[in-house]
Amino acid sequence: MTSIPVAPRIRIRGAAKRFGAVHALRAADLDVHAGRVHALVGENGAGKSTLVKILAGAETADAGTVEFDGRGVQLSSTSEALSLGISTVWQEPQLFDELTVTENIFTGRELRKGIVVDWRRQREEVGRLLDLIGLSGHLATVPVAELSIAQAQQVPIAKALAQDASVLVLDEPSAILTDAEIEVLFGVVRKLTARGVAVVYISHRLDELFRIADEVTVMRDGRTVGTWGIGDLTVRRIAELMVGGAIDEHVRRDAVPDPGAPVVLELDDLTGPGYSGVHLRVRAGEVVALYGLVGSGAAAIAASLWGMVTPASGRVLLEGRPVRPRSPKEAQATGIALLPADRKREGMFSFQSIAFNVSAGHIGMLSRLGLWFDRRREREVARSMVQRLAIKTPSERQAIGAMSGGNAQKAVLARQLVRRPKLLVLEEPTQGVDVGAKEEIHRLVAEVAGDGTAVLVVTSDLPEALRVADRVVVVRGGATTAEFGRDATQVDVLAAAAGDDALARGSRS
Template sequence: MEHNVLLQMTDICKEFPGVKALDQVSLTVKSGTVHALMGENGAGKSTLMKCLFGMYNKDSGSIKLNGKEVNFKSSKEALEHGVAMVHQELNQALKRSVMDNLWLGRYPKTAGLIVNEEKMLRETNEIFKELGIDVNPKKIMSTMPVSQRQMVEIAKAVSYKSKIIVFDEPTSSLTEQEVEHLFEIINMLRNRGCGIIYISHKMAEILRIADEVTVMRDGTWVATEPAITMTTESIIKLMVGRELKNQFPPKTNTPGKVALEVENLTARYSLLNDVSFQVRKGEIVGLAGLDGSGRTETLENIFGIATRKSGVIKIEGREVSNKNARESIKNGFALLTEERRATGIFGILNIRENTVISSLKKHRKVRFYLSNNSMEKDTKWSVDSMRIKTPSQLTKIRSLSGGNQQKVILGRWLLTEPEVLMLDEPTRGIDVGAKYEIYQLIIDLANKGKVVLMVSSEMPELLGVCDRILVMSGGQLAGEVDAKNTTQEEIMALAAKYV
């Protein structure tokens, strides 16, 4: 198969107030290939793609599609010219059906007036069948897990008959089986002659799926190499400009006496049923399992943001009711949610406001007045200890990269000084250097005698950071393993127990 150049981006520059996001970055994508785009959070990967997709106006440089100069003014224009993007942060009409989301803005119509529901359903089913996607087109988006919503987004990109498809962290919320399915779809698109741009932090995936790899660092182009010549070590060295010897910090925490007890936890509106476990002071306990196994629901029920049917929660032997988030925070609980865009950040507020919003009591001077100095000091601690890349504390959080947003939220919860820190996919969409920093913070908290409960879809992460791993399956606790003496196979066997 001949690989013609489909997309040529040359010397792209983009500045935001106080930060040069892109400095003369070039990227060439050929037909029938998967081109991986890698770099730490804030390296400029998503910004480059947003310039291509018409979401940002580039300051200078040129973009050629099939040899013709293009400069899309909107994502709609990009889609109409065969450039599609599957975003990391899903932006969907959650109250509408799958079918509506697929054809939004281009409904098939009869006589140019009436929406042809029959044609819409038929065409949706055809695309799903072709891609092997098992989703009911009439289902309401908000009732589906993130992974299925992700598949709808991929189907939408394919339905535009796109020649260039950008996948931004597509596997961050997928299980291993779903990742395999996604790779089948990508291989099918590659065989059709599409050019795929694949953004991910997962080295093993990149080395497996990509033909070429471009690495960016601090808004500049560093290297483009054939994937076959690269290793995890060589990619990390290019990304961080230094060698990262160990993926995980040394484990220095020693669990003490039992601090958190959960007895017979059962949810009212999810399959979570009769879950009991204990966690010691200074212990890091992982929650493993497939998507929909009840991992997230366990944390949400403990934190009081999901409706509990029955069950008892005790901290230091004292029963707590944790009826809602406010009460849980008062009782020393904190929860970092999986969907940061929907349930984590306050997009219109700046970094300082997002950082201190859960610990405002600490900053109160007189009745309703808050101390700016105190808030600035706490935010500075958070920015420094998390190494958050931002022009200033007053930058709007939505203008940060996804990984930096995640660090702000983690900083917010650490400032509430929780006794029990619950983390749902804490390193989702975060680069290797930043992951290491977050693991170190988790271990430091355990060293201070805190209880850490952590949900992760990445097995190596659970094995590298946790002391024990609880495995969920079909809403029940399928088993418990010692992180030091278990294997990924043992965990997967338990995860499939009640499926």
């Protein structure tokens, strides 16, 4: 009697993983079947990447079991997982920029003719794979550094295909792809499942799951909440399961902004690279959150505010006057203060003291005589800011790079506030900072708005958007698609951002 393969290709039970005090995974179960696409969803930090790292042998679980075709396996290294045909495209793929696409794909497992590398066969193989994923075969010999971001993103997918995967894990492959590129990706995924490959697909774009997934497992706080057939779900239902019973935190500032306060920032039909037809208003004393999933276009809109990208059409009005900053410096000169997401690169001078960082760019104001830089005054301003922001540091002379993320972030913010800006734009202000510092930054945002400054918080952290903002404007596909007031719930906003069109149309303000 021939046996019917009833066992799933992969079965994970009770997977748990701690990183120090962080419980990344508490109890995760997952069944993935050959020839099917299994979507894994959950809010940021739910444990999705950790679970697939265990599957890929990149992390060892503290507890739990993994079965492959019904047999228990120990996956203690990525090469063991690879030998079973488990290939992973990581959320942040590591490519060697100076190497060609072919070299990236075959490094460490070169095809050989005798003892020499068979370059021709490698190139041909890569050409075929690139073809399959919708890229031109001639890119095989091009260094990765010369590819577009979207093209580079597909290289790890080609690499996974070269490994003849029986299980392919894709950790957020679509975050930065355009709709056309996603279509090609889905085409590849469908070809693979038709050949019997089991696919695990992690994504925050819930709407696209309805075009590709067979089953959906929802994760929350390191646990798998459950698994459903895609036909039993809607975007809204998934959003509810992701958020769970979590009560929306309405820990907001009490002050309600004056609806008649002057409009400080207005974006009027703004169109540029990565966004189009954007409308937005922020009044004096108001906190508006621009919320979108990674790749939504919210970051591009922010970049155009500080002159990093130039809008193609439409207007940016500051207190009613059109402005067109062409650099962060020009943006600052018009009264816009900025706290960029990548504070390491753009925001601060790590080797300099807090005093220097707080006062950087304010030399004119600080130098009483207008001729030379007044160090005593620099330290005075820094000390008062350190106090106001409750920055934990032994001295304002300490180098900023040596501070914790949260404190460094506050120091960079301090520098922006010295100028009393009309508009403060913060991008992912609490990314990577601890809970305490997060609270303080949120409190500070409320305080700055209380002083009459207009504040725009660009964030992909939903609880943050709801906590700090008087209004939440949702960005999806490069456009502002929905707007919510103080009665916003996590489920409503998440569903709008993740592609619930009914909700986007019926938006409230």
